[in-house]
Amino acid sequence: MGKLTVRTIESAKAKKQPYKLIDGDGLQLRIASDGTKTWLVRYMIDGRERQYRLPKDYGTGDAYLGLPDARAEASRIRALARQGIDYQSKLDYERQAAAALIEEQALRKAQLEMENLTVSDLFTSWIADGVRRKDGNAELQRSFRKDVLPEIGAKPVRNVTEHDIRSLLRRMVERKVNRLAVLTFGNLMQMFSWAEMRQPWRRFLSEGNPVQLVQIEKIVSPDYDISNTRERILSADEIVELNRIFDDMRAEYEGATDKRVAARPLEKTTEIAIWIMLSTICRVGELSMSRWEHVNLESAEWFIPRQNTKGSIGCQSDLTVQLSPFTLDQFRELHQITGQTAWCFPAKNKDDSHVCIKSISKQVGDRQSMFKTDGHGAPRKPMKNRRHDNTLVLGDGKNGAWTPHDLRRTGATMMQSLGVSLEIIDRCQNHVLPGSKVRRHYLLHDYADEKRQAWRLLGDRLSLILNPAQNVVFLRTGSDHSPP
Helix, strand or coil: CCCCCHHHHHHCCCCCCCEEEEEECCEEEEECCCCCEEEEEEEEECCEEEEEECCCCECCCCCCECHHHHHHHHHHHHHHHHCCCCHHHHHHHHHHHHHHHHHHHHHHHHHHHHHCCEHHHHHHHHHHHCCCCCCCCHHHHHHHHHHHHHHHCCCEHHHCCHHHHHHHHHHHHHCCCHHHHHHHHHHHHHHHHHHHCCCCHHHHCCCCCHHHHCCHHHCCCCCCCCCCCCCCCCCHHHHHHHHHHHHHHHHHHHCCCCCCCCCCCCCHHHHHHHHHHHHHCCCHHHHHCCEHHHEECCCCEEEECHHHCCCCCCCCCCEEEECCHHHHHHHHHHHHHHCCCCECCECCCCCCCECCCCHHHHHHHHCCHHHCECCCCCECCCCCCCCCCCCCCCHHHCCCCCCHHHHHHHHHHHHHHCCCCHHHHHHHCCCCCCCCHHHHHHCCCCCHHHHHHHHHHHHHHHHHHHCCCCCCCCCCCCCCCCCC
16 A cells, blocks of 8 residues: 555645655656646666656546556556566557558548549549640530539549440430530540549559540431531621621611610621621631730731630641731721720720620620520520620521631632632631641741732622722732632
8 A cells, every 4th residue: 555645645735846745666746836746657677767657647537647546557557567568668659550550541541532533533633734725724614514523523533434424425415415515525535535644543544545435426416417517608698788787786776765775786896896807817716815016007917926826726826917908997997996905805894804705706696596595405595694686697597697707717718719829818817737847847938918919809809798889890819800
C-alpha cells in the first residue's frame, strides 16, 4: 500500500517551486507552482531508470486520474518493465503502427478513388488542360452538362463502354438533334483520345477508346446529311428583298405614332455588318472583333490579325482586305455610329470590349423563328429579351433559313461567277491552300492586286444588284470583258 491518501493529495498546496509527493512502487505526484498535480511513474529498463508522465492529471471525472487508477497504471508499467518491455517504446511503436495504418488506409482510399475516377472528373481535367476553344470552352461545357454528364458523368471511366456512348447519342437523335449528336460524338472522341495518351486516364482505357467503336452514321436519322454541308446562298432577288426589308422596317418604325410599342428595326450596325460580310466574304467573328485601329478609310484597307481568324486549321495568317467602294461606304457609315469607340462593333454593356461574336447570328436567327426548334424538335418558344418573328425570312422561306456564314458562301460564289479564280477566292477567304509546305514557304507573292480586283468585282456586282444603274460596267477577269 502506498503512502499517499486522497486527503494528503487534496491538502497539498502549490509552492513557489514544484515539489513531489512519493506514493511508492515508483508512483509520484508532482505539484507544480500553479497547483497542477501530475502523475509520474519511475521504472527500470535495461539497467537504467526511466520516468513516464501519465496522460491524465490528478482529479475527478473522465478527464482526470484518481489515486487508485494511478496506482494501477504504475503497477502495469513496472510489470512490463520487469518483462523487459519499455512502456514508452511500446507506446511509440503503437503510435507509429497506428499512423502507418491510417496512411495505408488513406492510400487505399486514394487508390480506390483513383480507380473510380468518373467521366465528370475526366471532363474537368480535359477542360482545364486538354482543349481550348475560342469561346473559352463555354459552348463545350454547356453541351456536356446538358447531354453527356447527366447520362454518363457519374460512371467510372474504366467502366465506360461503346454501348454507353451509343445509348447517349441515340437519345439525342430521338430528340431530333442529329447535328448536335454528331458534334457531341466528335467532342467525345477528342476527349477520350486525349485521355488515352495521359495518366491516370490511360490505364483506365486499357481496352481502347470506346468512342472509336461507335459508328455515328448508323446512329443518326437515315435522312440526315451527316456531312451537314450547307449549300444555302442568297440569290440576287433575295439580296434585293433583304435590302427592301431593311428599308421597310426602318420606315415603319419611323412612321409609328408610338415608338414605345412599335417593332424596332434591325440594329443599323447589324445591317451594315451584313453588307460587309457579303462584300468581303469574311467570317462573322472576324468582323465582330474588328477594331477601328485596323481600318484605314483613307487607303481603303481592313487588317484582320491572325488571332481574330478561325484558327490554324482554317487559316494561317493575318489578312488585309482591300475594301471595294461598296464596302468602304459601309465602313464609313459604321464609323459615324461607332467611330468614337475602339471597336467597330462595341459591346453595349461593357466599357472596353467588342460585341459577342454570336450577337449578329442571334439577331438574324431570331427573326427567322419559323425555322427554330427546341431540343425535342417542336417550334421554339419565344426567349426572354429576344426577338421572335419572321421579318428576315427571304423568299417566303422556300429556300430555308439563312445565316451570316451563308453570306460568306454567297459572296464567294458570286466571285466565282465573275470569273475570279478559285485560288484567289481561297486567298480572299484566308483559307489554307492545298499543296506542300515547301511551296507555301518559298512562293510568297501576296496577290494583293488580284485580291483587290476580286473584292472590287464583288462590290460592284452588289452595287448593281442593290442600285441598278445603266452606267455601271463590270469587267471580268481573264480575256472575257463582257458585262456579267
